[in-house]
Amino acid sequence: MRTLVKIFAAAALIAVSTFAMAAEGPGSKSAKANVNLSTADFALEHYVAVTTAGESAGVEHLFAEDFNQKIQATNAQSNSRSEVIKSLKKQKGEKLNCEVSTDIIEESADYMVAKVTLKFEYFTKTDLVTLERVGNDWKVSKSINSYK
Numbered sequence: 001m002r003t004l005v006k007i008f009a010a011a012a013l014i015a016v017s018t019f020a021m022a023a024e025g026p027g028s029k030s031a032k033a034n035v036n037l038s039t040a041d042f043a044l045e046h047y048v049a050v051t052t053a054g055e056s057a058g059v060e061h062l063f064a065e066d067f068n069q070k071i072q073a074t075n076a077q078s079n080s081r082s083e084v085i086k087s088l089k090k091q092k093g094e095k096l097n098c099e100v101s102t103d104i105i106e107e108s109a110d111y112m113v114a115k116v117t118l119k120f121e122y123f124t125k126t127d128l129v130t131l132e133r134v135g136n137d138w139k140v141s142k143s144i145n146s147y148k
Helices: 002-024 028-033 040-052 081-090
Strands: 063-072 077-080 099-107 111-119 124-134 137-147
Touching: 040 099, 040 111, 040 124, 040 137, 063 081, 077 081
Parallel strands: 063 137
Antiparallel strands: 063 077, 099 111, 111 124, 124 137
């Protein structure tokens, strides 16, 4: 009888741990730890990966608390940090079919402005990105988008 109880207990323990690991998802802890925002170049590279390649690891840490996105179009729009993060999380795994180029417009020890151009088949999106040093990390503080 004791052997039977031990077998059921072991089976229950294995089932519970399997469900716990499945709920956590593969690599979820290590993915967050691998995001390096220690330089402006790394932060810009991660921003491009998040916005064009569906990367979602560390997206909450990429944007400054006062982040603001402006979209220059016929109807100008403004999006908050939480709105942008929510939208980017929905795009997890989706890769945009475009050519990406980045140009550093201005750079100092604690500040960078970069131009990210996404060239699609029928239009081009230009994103002026401002990055600032916040403590030991670099964060995106502003994004202004325009379309042609």
